[in-house]
Amino acid sequence: QKEVEQDPGPLSVPEGAIVSLNCTYSNSAFQYFMWYRQYSRKGPELLMYTYSSGNKEDGRFTAQVDKSSKYISLFIRDSQPSDSATYLCAMSRLSGAGSYQLTFGKGTKLSVIP
Amino acid sequence: NAGVTQTPKFQVLKTGQSMTLQCAQDMNHNSMYWYRQDPGMGLRLIYYSASEGTTDKGEVPNGYNVSRLNKREFSLRLESAAPSQTSVYFCASSDILGLSRNTKLFFGSGTQLSVL
Numbered sequence: 703q704k705e706v707e708q709d710p711g712p713l714s715v716p717e718g719a720i721v722s723l724n725c726t727y728s729n730s731a732f733q734y735f736m737w738y739r740q741y742s743r744k745g746p747e748l749l750m751y752t753y754s755s756g757n758k759e760d761g762r763f764t765a766q767v768d769k770s771s772k773y774i775s776l777f778i779r780d781s782q783p784s785d786s787a788t789y790l791c792a793m794s795r796l797s798g799a800g801s802y803q804l805t806f807g808k809g810t811k812l813s814v815i816p
Numbered sequence: 817n818a819g820v821t822q823t824p825k826f827q828v829l830k831t832g833q834s835m836t837l838q839c840a841q842d843m844n845h846n847s848m849y850w851y852r853q854d855p856g857m858g859l860r861l862i863y864y865s866a867s868e869g870t871t872d873k874g875e876v877p878n879g880y881n882v883s884r885l886n887k888r889e890f891s892l893r894l895e896s897a898a899p900s901q902t903s904v905y906f907c908a909s910s911d912i913l914g915l916s917r918n919t920k921l922f923f924g925s926g927t928q929l930s931v932l
Contacts, residue, residue: 710856734918745820745906745923746859753918790859794917801872802915808858 705729708791708807717816721778725791725807728772732793732805735767737776740788740809749789750776781814788812818842820924822907828930829897837892837927839907847910848890849874849921850882852903859906865890866914897931904928 708725715721723737734753738746750765752758758765764777774793778785790809797803820841829835841848849864851874861874865884879901881893890909894901908921 736920738921743926745908745925746921747923748920751918751920794915794919796917802917802919804861804915804919804921806859808856 706791706793706805706807709810710808712811712813714813714815715781717781717783717814719781719814721776721781721785721812721814723776723778723789723791723810723812725774725793726772727774727793729795730769730772731795732772733796734794735765735774736792737763737765738790738792738806740790742787746790783814783816786813820907820909820922822905822924822927824927825925826928828932829894830932831898833897834893834895835897836894837905837907837929838889839891839924840889841907841909841922842888843909843911843922844887845909845911845922846887846913847915847919848884849908849910850880850890850892851906851908851923852876853906853926854903862892862905864915872914897929899931902929902931 736751737749739749740746755769762779766775788809788811791807794802794804823838850862851859863882865871868887883891905927907924
């Protein structure tokens with residue numbers, strides 16, 4: 703079982719829909735959770751980050767973490783064509799060498815159709 | 817407001833050729849990283865530099881070398897390119913020293929490398 707699992711999609715939704723993107727993880731040592739957005743032929747950019755279980759909202763985006771279920775989600779309300787991108791979850795944990803290891807999901811490709 | 821700049825954007829090599837990928841950041845960040853991104857594999861860390869003068873191996877360092885030239889610049893060298901190194905390479909930087917609990921990375925636009 704991989705440490706971080708993310709459905710690659712692709713996911714296609716109509717403009718205005720609510721989008722739910724998810725990642726599951728197997729290692730309870732993960733402490734910090736992030737979502738990156740990656741447009742085609744560009745590098746990933748940090749979208750949201752959170753540490754504790756619960757919800758964090760930023761405009762149309764809500765990040766949700768459920769540590770008991772080892773499940774994180776990103777919700778996009780009123781989705782726009784400009785939201786079409788690949789969304790990568792990422793999480794960090796203390797590695798055996800004493801530093802932190804950042805692990806990325808494989809990314810979910812989202813298309814928002816006008 | 818350049819952020820992280822990578823050169824070149826595209827490169828085609830023949831097996832056995834060498835090349836250096838260049839990366840520079842203008843955000844005064846301490847730490848810099850090289851990742852590769854392959855379909856179905858996600859982003860994998862090749863090497864990172866927690867601070868000027870230090871480098872450490874990541875998840876997939878074999879076949880690569882790095883140089884932290886100064887605080888701004890971090891280069892990745894392929895000494896003898898192999899087809900398995902065909903990938904998109906991303907440089908990133910962060911203001912946190914090395915990989916910490918809440919490391920937030922800023923990425924360049926990537927180099928698409930094909931090794932024939």
